[in-house]
Amino acid sequence: MASFAIEVTRLVFKTLSVFSPQTAGRLAFRLFSVTPGRKPKNNKERAAVATAAPVMARGKPVSLSFSGGWAMARHFEAKPGRAPAKRILLVHGWGSRIDYLATMIDGLVAGGADVVALDLPGHGASPGRTLTMPTAVRAIDAVWRHFGGFDVAVGHSFGGASLACAAGGLVCDVPSHVAKRMVLIGAPSDMTWLFKGFGRYLRLSEKGQDALEGMVVRLSGRRIEELDAARVLSILTVPTLVVHAEDDKEVSADHARRYAAAGPNVELHWANGFGHRRIVSAAPVIEHINAFVHAQDRQAAA
Known part of the structure; x- marks a missing residue:
């Protein structure tokens, strides 16, 4: 079951993509582009970084x-x-x-x-x-x-x-x-499957999804299908x-x-x-x- 924060985020994007699809697409792309925190998340990852240290050196x-x-x-x-x-x-x-x-x-x-x-x-x-x-x-x-x-x-x-x-x-x-x-x-x-999946996850409208994919064209000069x-x-x-x-x-x-x-x-x-x-x-x-x-x-x- 999705957490309360995720459900609220989905509701916000679903609503925003109806009234302002361009804004929804732009904000969705910004969220899509945020990278995970780089600090190891658990003991397994911390051990992997420690083990790698002599190689990195x-x-x-x-x-x-x-x-x-x-x-x-x-x-x-x-x-x-x-x-x-x-x-x-x-x-x-x-x-x-x-x-x-x-x-x-x-x-x-x-x-x-x-x-x-x-x-x-x-x-x-x-x-x-x-x-x-x-x-x-x-x-x-x-x-x-x-x-x-x-x-x-x-x-x-x-x-x-x-x-x-x-x-x-x-x-x-x-x-x-x-x-x-x-x-x-x-x-x-x-990359199509990834963007389509992210749009469904946020429950974007069709126009909101078009705006999200339009950001790819703006940055790369290519449509997502390319x-x-x-x-x-x-x-x-x-x-x-x-x-x-x-x-x-x-x-x-x-x-x-x-x-x-x-x-x-x-x-x-x-x-x-x-x-x-x-x-x-x-x-x-x-x-x-x-x-x-x-x-x-x-x-x-x-």
Whole structure:
């Protein structure tokens, strides 16, 4: 049963969207963009941050500026003495931070990669309390320009969708940035379902929903239907590994199936049993990603 505060909020938005749909849409978008508090919420999260501290200490902090703000990243250099390392851009999901990707960072570096992990605005070490897809794409643009590009782009959840949107040039004033390979973990394949679901949650009127979605056009220059990551993969034909769990309760496995249907360039790997969050720390998942990242090198060596 919804709490009293939620019911009051819904009533306010339902009423406002009838009498002033533009105002309701604008306020709904502002609420939609607010990021969760970055402090660990429970003992499990506090333990995860503490465990990640030694890994984070090995990364060199990098400050990145872009139009409208700035973000922080950490550069984890590959171990010396190996062949030229693949450079990987790693992006976390909504409400997360790079600390929670420490196990994956360790695994990718051990596999022979140079890893740059980006804290999206409003998350981790990056400032702010809001995040939108256009802002995420601008942060990706900033880290891309700073490092001169990446061999592989790896993203979890919202981070994966953001990397796909960045590759497709879906924010009109930001150039597309396409890695040679992509890995999308538990990532949504489009943004329509999220906005429609949020509108239903707030009980917006039809005009209020139109106003909410109109904010996307104002910020990105694209209609919400155009923010389709699966369609990007079908056009770019970049070799892409999609990792998803059928027991993912936050991003439906149907999104993985949409990606897989995009074309023969997409390889779908089910990581069942790891849900939406544990999937980024699962040893079999990291092993599979390393195999995908270095597949061409191993074929050449063979």
